[in-house]
Each structure stands twice: as C-alpha cells, then as structure tokens.
Amino acid sequence: MNAIVALCHFCELHGPRTLFCTEVLHAPLPRGAEDSPGQGEQAEEEEGGIQMSSGICTHSPAEGASAESSSPGPKKSDMCEGCRSLAAGHPGYISHDKETSIKYVSHQHPSHPQLFSIVRQACVRSLSCEVCPGREGPIFFGDEQHGFVLSHTFFIKDSLARGFQRWYSVIAIMMDRIYLINSWPFLLGKIRGIIDELQGKALKAPEGMWQPADREAPGGRAHRGHAGADGEARG
Numbered sequence: 573m574n575a576i577v578a579l580c581h582f583c584e585l586h587g588p589r590t591l592f593c594t595e596v597l598h599a600p601l602p603r604g605a606e607d608s609p610g611q612g613e614q615a616e617e618e619e620g621g622i623q624m625s626s627g628i629c630t631h632s633p634a635e636g637a638s639a640e641s642s643s644p645g646p647k648k649s650d651m652c653e654g655c656r657s658l659a660a661g662h663p664g665y666i667s668h669d670k671e672t673s674i675k676y677v678s679h680q681h682p683s684h685p686q687l688f689s690i691v692r693q694a695c696v697r698s699l700s701c702e703v704c705p706g707r708e709g710p711i712f713f714g715d716e717q718h719g720f721v722l723s724h725t726f727f728i729k730d731s732l733a734r735g736f737q738r739w740y741s742v743i744a745i746m747m748d749r750i751y752l753i754n755s756w757p758f759l760l761g762k763i764r765g766i767i768d769e770l771q772g773k774a775l776k777a778p779e780g781m782w783q784p785a786d787r788e789a790p791g792g793r794a795h796r797g798h799a800g801a802d803g804e805a806r807g
Contacts, residue, residue: 575746576687580695582739588699590681590691592658597666597675690719690745698723698741707739710760712753720749722759726767729774742766 578593658664664679682688694714702713703725714720722744727737742763746752752759 575744575752576682576691577742577744578691578695580698580741580743582699584734588696590695592678592680593682593691594667594676594678595682595687597677691743693718694721694723694743694745695741697721698725698743699739710763712756714745714749716747716749719745719747720752721745722752722756722763724760724763724767726771728771740770 574596576593576595579591581589581591583589658680662679664677667676667678669676682691697713698711698721702711702721702723704711708726710722710724712720712722723741724743725739725741727739729736730738744752744755744759744763746755
C-alpha cells in the first residue's frame with residue numbers, strides 16, 4: 573500500500589463512515605482501456621494533468637461496488653443517504669495522471685478486505701478518540717500494524733443536523749511513518765484546500781435554507797430548510 577486518502581463522516585444514525593477513498597491502481601486495466609475510455613466508461617474534465625473517467629469494468633479493484641455480497645463494505649441496510657457518496661452499483665472512478673503515468677482508483681471503500689479494515693479503523697479513530705483539542709484540526713496517529721494516519725477533522729454547516737453542523741475528517745494513510753511525517757506540510761495544504769472548498773459550498777446555500785427551526789408554512793405543513801456539502805447529505 574503506497575497511500576490511501578479518504579473522506580469520512582460521522583453519521584448521526586450509524587456512527588463513523590467512509591464516504592470516499594482514493595488509492596493507487598496496481599491491477600492492470602482491461603485490454604483496450606489503458607489509453608481511452610472503454611464501453612460504459614465516460615471521460616470527464618481534465619484538471620492539473622489528471623483526467624478522470626467513470627465506469628470501471630467488472631474485474632477492476634472497484635468491483636466490490638457492484639457485487640454487494642463479495643464487498644467488504646457495510647451492508648446496505650446499515651447505510652443511509654448520509655453514509656453513501658456513490659449510488660449502489662456505481663463502479664467508481666479511475667484517474668490518469670499523465671505527468672507520472674500513475675492511475676488512481678476512487679470509490680466508497682477499498683475492495684481488498686485488509687485495506688478496508690485499515691481504512692475503517694482509521695476512520696473510526698479519526699472521528700472518536702484521535703481528535704485534536706477543539707475537535708477541528710490535524711492530528712497524527714497510528715502504528716506499524718494498522719498504518720500511520722494524518723487526520724484533519726472539520727465541521728460543515730447543515731440546518732437539519734444535530735447542532736446544525738456535521739462532522740467530517742480527511743485522512744491520509746501510509747505504512748511508512750517517516751515518509752508521512754515528511755509529507756505533512758504538502759498534504760496538510762492540500763487537505764485544507766479541500767476542506768475550505770467543502771465548507772464554502774455549504775455556506776453558499778440560499779439564505780432561506782438556514783432556518784434552524786421548522787417554520788409553519790401555508791396549509792399548516794412544516795417547512796424545513798436544508799444546507800449541506802452537496803445538498804443531499806442525510807445522516
């Protein structure tokens with residue numbers, strides 16, 4: 573394992589959950605899929621020399637998303653909208669870094685059981701016991717068995733959440749402690765950029781959506797506002 577970066581969320585119903593993770597794609601792509609999107613694969617915008625394509629063929633590492641019985645992830649009954657970033661059966665994304673010729677796979681959970689366990693434990697610790705004072709900010713923890721983790725916890729405003737905000741973390745996991753510590757300044761800057769963007773999108777919600785209490789609408793029906801990172805977060 574080179575490194576895994578994941579976005580985690582503390583669901584009010586199910587506790588800490590991994591929403592999205594990205595790792596280096598080690599397995600070879602299907603024949604004919606290396607240079608151009610294949611059948612069922614859709615190219616997206618290129619940014620910073622990295623091109624993303626959605627739709628991964630069935631024998632790629634993202635296969636677990638389409639085969640629930642073999643996936644190490646939580647059961648469908650144990651998940652809500654706030655626990656899921658991709659629709660059920662979505663294969664995930666492959667990113668092509670043209671500068672380094674490295675491919676990355678992004679999906680909700682790692683398909684390898686051991687990696688899933690490592691990410692799951694890091695997710696739980698980042699949103700429970702391994703938290704910096706004030707509950708927002710970076711922290712380092714880990715061991716040689718389960719990997720070393722750089723975790724940055726943060727809140728996102730949501731008028732339907734308990735306390736009108738939801739708790740998230742971005743974690744970077746490596747087995748090499750020294751390399752992770754040396755990468756701290758670079759990773760921290762990138763992670764904070766992601767956090768600022770997510771928090772900024774939540775704050776751009778229409779003013780009428782920021783009513784913390786229910787308002788009585790015409791006809792006697794209660795109207796509830798909602799503001800979240802993507803407008804659909806539940807939990």
